[in-house]
Amino acid sequence: MPTDDHPLPSSWRALARTLRLGWAASPGLIAVAFATTVGAALPDVLIAAVLAMLTEAVVSGGPVDMVTASVLLGALAALSWLLRVVSERANRRFADRAAVFMEAHVVRLQSGIPSLEHHERPAYVNRAQLLRDHADTLSEVYQYLFQAIGALLRLGLTMALLMAIHPLLGLLCLFAVPTALVSHWRGGVEHALEERTGHHERLARHFFLLGTRASPGRELRVSRTRERVRAGRSQAWAARHRAMSRARWTTTAWRAAALAVFGGAFMGSLAWVALGGGSAAEVVLLLSAGSRLAQYIGQTLNQVHFLRTIWLEGGRRLLWLEELSRASAASGPVPPPERMRSGITLEGVSFGYPGTDRPVLDEVTLHLPAGAVVAVVGENGAGKSTLVKLLAKMYEPDSGRILVDDVPLADMSAEAWRARLSGAFQDFARLEYPLRLSIGLGDLPRAEDGEAVGRAVERADARTLVEGLDRGLDTQLGNTWAQGAELSEGQWQKVALARGYMRDHPLLLLLDEPASALDAETEHLLFEQYAERARALRDRDHITLLVSHRFSTVRMADHIVVMDGARICEQGTHAELMELGGRYAELYGIQARAYRVER
Numbered sequence: 001m002p003t004d005d006h007p008l009p010s011s012w013r014a015l016a017r018t019l020r021l022g023w024a025a026s027p028g029l030i031a032v033a034f035a036t037t038v039g040a041a042l043p044d045v046l047i048a049a050v051l052a053m054l055t056e057a058v059v060s061g062g063p064v065d066m067v068t069a070s071v072l073l074g075a076l077a078a079l080s081w082l083l084r085v086v087s088e089r090a091n092r093r094f095a096d097r098a099a100v101f102m103e104a105h106v107v108r109l110q111s112g113i114p115s116l117e118h119h120e121r122p123a124y125v126n127r128a129q130l131l132r133d134h135a136d137t138l139s140e141v142y143q144y145l146f147q148a149i150g151a152l153l154r155l156g157l158t159m160a161l162l163m164a165i166h167p168l169l170g171l172l173c174l175f176a177v178p179t180a181l182v183s184h185w186r187g188g189v190e191h192a193l194e195e196r197t198g199h200h201e202r203l204a205r206h207f208f209l210l211g212t213r214a215s216p217g218r219e220l221r222v223s224r225t226r227e228r229v230r231a232g233r234s235q236a237w238a239a240r241h242r243a244m245s246r247a248r249w250t251t252t253a254w255r256a257a258a259l260a261v262f263g264g265a266f267m268g269s270l271a272w273v274a275l276g277g278g279s280a281a282e283v284v285l286l287l288s289a290g291s292r293l294a295q296y297i298g299q300t301l302n303q304v305h306f307l308r309t310i311w312l313e314g315g316r317r318l319l320w321l322e323e324l325s326r327a328s329a330a331s332g333p334v335p336p337p338e339r340m341r342s343g344i345t346l347e348g349v350s351f352g353y354p355g356t357d358r359p360v361l362d363e364v365t366l367h368l369p370a371g372a373v374v375a376v377v378g379e380n381g382a383g384k385s386t387l388v389k390l391l392a393k394m395y396e397p398d399s400g401r402i403l404v405d406d407v408p409l410a411d412m413s414a415e416a417w418r419a420r421l422s423g424a425f426q427d428f429a430r431l432e433y434p435l436r437l438s439i440g441l442g443d444l445p446r447a448e449d450g451e452a453v454g455r456a457v458e459r460a461d462a463r464t465l466v467e468g469l470d471r472g473l474d475t476q477l478g479n480t481w482a483q484g485a486e487l488s489e490g491q492w493q494k495v496a497l498a499r500g501y502m503r504d505h506p507l508l509l510l511l512d513e514p515a516s517a518l519d520a521e522t523e524h525l526l527f528e529q530y531a532e533r534a535r536a537l538r539d540r541d542h543i544t545l546l547v548s549h550r551f552s553t554v555r556m557a558d559h560i561v562v563m564d565g566a567r568i569c570e571q572g573t574h575a576e577l578m579e580l581g582g583r584y585a586e587l588y589g590i591q592a593r594a595y596r597v598e599r
């Protein structure tokens with residue numbers, strides 16, 4: 001899923017989508033914000049024309065004209081103030097509402113993409129980071145958009161007033177073109193750079209978290225690497241700052257040059273009208289409207305700059321994420337089978353992580369028979385967890401296919417397939433909820449079902465853990481919460497394991513080193529639980545896949561798969577593999593001898 005395959009959508013489509021989202025967030029407020037922000041342009045510009053009227057009246061000495069012009073001036077000033085106040089309030093209230101709406105939308109989109117593949121691609125991560133950082137500012141887009149329309153209206157009306165003095169004064173607009181072009185280019189350059197240097201920012205944040213969190217704190221203190229981490233953070237920030245600051249200096253210099261071109265033209269036209277026999281009213285009009293022209297061009301440029309950086313870029317990324325989310329949700333019209341008949345088959349499956357060349361699984365062919373407990377063993381980095389991830393449809397194979405009975409897993413939607421999986425993983429989540437919910441979330445529809453949670457606690461042999469907590473299943477987990485209890489690493493893993501056991505009848509139970517943080521005695525007890533659970537599932541022909549480094553556990557499996565260097569090198573029962581005298585027998589021997597020596 002390279003981001004190049006998903007180029008950013010066009011700005012105009014992004015604009016249309018952003019406006020529709022704004023309308024959905026609050027139609028009434030967006031309408032008021034639009035009308036007042038754009039409407040404020042009218043009295044603002046007319047003030048210059050009425051000033052010229054007043055000058056004319058003063059020069060000709062007509063008292064009625066003077067009074068009329070003065071009243072008009074006052075009314076326009078009051079109207080301009082009123083519209084500005086209402087527009088500010090309406091925009092602020094609307095932005096608050098839209099911010100909540102947009103953030104929720106972005107979170108929903110990002111967490112809704114079923115695979116993990118996009119998280120591995122730096123280009124995606126940079127794009128997503130920019131969108132996350134700008135998710136709340138996206139809500140300010142509307143204000144900038146309305147202000148940009150208002151600024152354009154001011155610009156147009158002011159030009160009309162100037163051309164009423166002399167049509168040639170319309171050429172002043174041409175001198176503003178360089179500023180508009182520079183502003184447009186500037187936003188794009190800065191945003192592209194922000195995206196390109198996103199990895200420096202991530203690195204700096206990573207070092208910051210390493211240096212400030214309690215868990216890595218122990219290791220950093222013992223290894224005395226705190227200074228190194230601090231320096232790493234400073235270097236990462238400096239690298240980002242250097243690149244950004246160089247680009248900003250360059251773009252600012254171009255902007256100043258472009259503004260100087262316009263300033264020169266305005267001064268020239270003022271001299272031309274004053275010296276060319278223009279009336280006092282015309283000179284006043286040119287002065288007030290012309291000086292405002294510079295201000296309006298500045299405003300238009302600022303709005304365009306913000307629109308370019310936040311709205312156009314943020315909005316385009318939002319639309320890109322929506323399309324990515326839709327595309328990844330679209331696959332999989334075939335439902336998973338109700339019951340497994342023959343099992344799961346991998347046919348010549350190869351896979352390498354995005355952005356790397358090395359295959360982590362190389363032409364793997366394997367059958368996991370329905371009803372069996374299958375164990376996967378192998379050295380660190382052999383590809384065991386990757387196999388589990390492919391079976392959970394976190395990634396799609398680069399080549400080959402996975403069949404569930406005879407149906408390709410690729411034809412099933414990730415959502416539907418995962419609803420039939422259960423799992424406990426080495427890198428488990430610590431869900432800091434009350435214990436009952438932290439376990440119950442393993443089966444969302446039954447998250448609050450006390451009986452189901454009780455069964456999961458039994459299956460994970462976590463009863464002692466529950467009884468040891470003051471408020472049992474009602475205990476809030478995590479010591480940063482009021483009356484929250486902190487658990488040990490092994491206890492957290494037991495909670496994760498119980499969560500994995502919440503579903504009663506999964507098609508596939510994935511256990512990827514689910515007991516790595518537990519002591520040997522607990523692991524032994526758990527293994528008996530595995531066996532019992534597997535027996536209970538067998539009549540429904542479900543598969544249990546266990547990844548483990550502990551051969552005392554592995555030997556009890558019906559079928560053992562040995563992985564080495566991205567391939568399967570041996571498979572069979574414990575007895576068959578021992579008799580073979582190959583890699584499994586060697587590894588088993590080493591562990592058994594070590595265990596005997598320890599004892």
Ligand SMILES: Nc1ncnc2c1ncn2[C@@H]1O[C@H](COP(=O)(O)OP(=O)(O)OP(=O)(O)O)[C@@H](O)[C@H]1O
Nearest residue numbers: 120353356360378379380381382383384385386387
């Ligand atoms: N997200 C990733 N991006 C790139 N490479 C990865 C990623 N995850 C794993 N790898 C690489 O894939 C290879 C296989 O990793 P995997 O986690 O499947 O091994 P494993 O057999 O489960 O190892 P262990 O026993 O240590 O858990 C490793 O060399 C690892 O560096």
